[in-house]
Amino acid sequence: MNSVSPSAVQYVGGVMQDELAESRRQQQQQPLERQGSFGPRPAQTPDPSREATGEPDEMDKLKAKLMTAWNNVKYGWTVKSKTSFNKISPVTVLGHSYLLNNEDEVERFRLAFVSRIWLTYRREFPQLEGSTWTTDCGWGCMLRSGQMLLAQGLLVHLMPRDWAWPDVQQLTEVDFEVFRPRSPARAGGVPIPSFGSPRGSCTPEKSLTSYQATKCSQRKRPESVRDRQAEPIHHKLLTWFGDLPPAPFGLHQLVEIGKSSGKKAGDWYGPSIVAHILRKAVAKTSVLHNLAVYVAQDCTVYKEDVVHLCDLSLGQTPSDPFSQAWKSIIILVPVRLGGEALNPSYIECVKNILKLDCCIGIIGGKPKHSLYFVGFQDEQLLYLDPHYCQPVVDVSQVNFSLESFHCSSPKKMPFTRMDPSCTIGFYAKNKKDFESLCSAVSVALSSSKEKYPIFTFVEGQGQDYGLEGHSSNHVGPAAHILPPGNLSMDNNRRSSDEFVFL
Numbered sequence: 001m002n003s004v005s006p007s008a009v010q011y012v013g014g015v016m017q018d019e020l021a022e023s024r025r026q027q028q029q030q031p032l033e034r035q036g037s038f039g040p041r042p043a044q045t046p047d048p049s050r051e052a053t054g055e056p057d058e059m060d061k062l063k064a065k066l067m068t069a070w071n072n073v074k075y076g077w078t079v080k081s082k083t084s085f086n087k088i089s090p091v092t093v094l095g096h097s098y099l100l101n102n103e104d105e106v107e108r109f110r111l112a113f114v115s116r117i118w119l120t121y122r123r124e125f126p127q128l129e130g131s132t133w134t135t136d137c138g139w140g141c142m143l144r145s146g147q148m149l150l151a152q153g154l155l156v157h158l159m160p161r162d163w164a165w166p167d168v169q170q171l172t173e174v175d176f177e178v179f180r181p182r183s184p185a186r187a188g189g190v191p192i193p194s195f196g197s198p199r200g201s202c203t204p205e206k207s208l209t210s211y212q213a214t215k216c217s218q219r220k221r222p223e224s225v226r227d228r229q230a231e232p233i234h235h236k237l238l239t240w241f242g243d244l245p246p247a248p249f250g251l252h253q254l255v256e257i258g259k260s261s262g263k264k265a266g267d268w269y270g271p272s273i274v275a276h277i278l279r280k281a282v283a284k285t286s287v288l289h290n291l292a293v294y295v296a297q298d299c300t301v302y303k304e305d306v307v308h309l310c311d312l313s314l315g316q317t318p319s320d321p322f323s324q325a326w327k328s329i330i331i332l333v334p335v336r337l338g339g340e341a342l343n344p345s346y347i348e349c350v351k352n353i354l355k356l357d358c359c360i361g362i363i364g365g366k367p368k369h370s371l372y373f374v375g376f377q378d379e380q381l382l383y384l385d386p387h388y389c390q391p392v393v394d395v396s397q398v399n400f401s402l403e404s405f406h407c408s409s410p411k412k413m414p415f416t417r418m419d420p421s422c423t424i425g426f427y428a429k430n431k432k433d434f435e436s437l438c439s440a441v442s443v444a445l446s447s448s449k450e451k452y453p454i455f456t457f458v459e460g461q462g463q464d465y466g467l468e469g470h471s472s473n474h475v476g477p478a479a480h481i482l483p484p485g486n487l488s489m490d491n492n493r494r495s496s497d498e499f500v501f502l
Helices: 018-027 048-053 058-074 103-114 141-158 169-175 210-218 224-229 231-239 251-261 271-284 303-310 344-354 431-445
Strands: 033-036 039-042 091-093 096-098 291-295 300-302 328-336 359-366 369-377 380-384 411-414 421-428 456-458
Touching: 091 103, 091 380, 096 103, 141 231, 141 251, 141 271, 141 328, 141 359, 141 369, 141 421, 224 231, 251 271, 271 291, 271 328, 271 359, 271 421, 291 303, 300 303, 303 328, 303 431, 344 359, 344 369, 344 431, 421 431, 431 456
Parallel strands: 291 328, 300 456
Antiparallel strands: 033 039, 091 096, 091 369, 328 421, 359 369, 359 421, 369 380, 380 411
16 A cells, blocks of 8 residues: 555556466466566476465565565654644544634544554564564555554444543643644644654644643543543453454454455555455454444445344344344445545545544545545544554553554645545444434435435345455456546456445
8 A cells, every 4th residue: 555565566557466466476386487576587396395384485585574674664763744723623533523722622632533543564573474574564554544443443332432541641741732823824723743742753833831731631531530440441452453363353363364355464455355354353253242344335235234233133032022132333335436536526425424423434545555534624634644663562461551552643634635445434332323323324425416425325135245255366347436527438447446336
């Protein structure tokens, strides 16, 4: 999902070249010559033991080491820049609105943003099975974005309503800064470069005094006691995303599940295939018994399929017909909001979706650069960026640090730079919430100026394609939503995510 891909995956004529790489690997088995990564080399006698175990050869190991070193340098540092927020327009974060025109509102926004779980590139974790990779720098950003989307769903599922991390001050302390306008050119903005991030520094025009910061940090929210009591759950939740092979939603498990679709460590993952990987990861784990994940098919949410996933009373005779056991549900909807670029007609619709309480975010980003979108202000999206390489955290330790799992620097980008390929996430705790979700989302979808909505809710069942139907070797027609005036484009162009659209 970025400019440097360790598996040399590139777009050429709309077709991912990982399929071409697969054909080259098949040609490598010919006895006359073997094609290496750095040019042709003479045929070598194959090692039966290596082929049987799938062990990488020396050239693959060298490539992985070089790419790891380069990506660790590339993503191991960041330039801290100021992010400006308009104090007149509200900031929306996953169904909540904040008007940054006073200290209390800025504080609420700070708590809401920093409390989101931030999952980034990591280095020096245990080697991924069947590869030499000990880092996902340069290739794992969509998997990390998917982890953040799932983590937000689990926060809503397991934590108290409107939970906020009680140890936010570990990232802010006295460094929290609020900028006030000093010139007409900046009269409408309240720039907030960061919330005291330990990963960078900046020079503010105006900072809180030590006394003010201490007073702010000591201010107790009514929910602070409740939030503190939920900290063990917060801690446990993060262990599920640790970079260790046993972690149910860690990178090792997600890469292993992706193998059934033809993906491997070092490959590019699209938002659609990541949605199916998350679905299978939740279905596979034993740490969650009352949660299911549903992935929409062909931009359609089939209500009967959701009911079959969630209604535990089906096939049973409940003692109380008005009391039904119902699993909570995370609904993931892979969509494409245009052809080569985002169709501007869908911007208002995306805004309305992010305003909903049931929305848990959107994974997508810029072309070849995955991001996790959590809100917006005016014509700019608010996001969490996984493109920062941090040392691995051993989550098997009892009191591991939580700081690197929370981001103190909000970032924004224009809607016009958003890649049209994305996956939208929703959460419903019970049957009543699911019915409300269907109604609220349908209203939000109707705000689009396009004739056809982004996706739809329909009665009945759909065909279960599963993860295997999203293999990189899967061949099938895919229709695309094209912006007005582009109907003459090549309709045979394939999408790497194999979407089917109206």
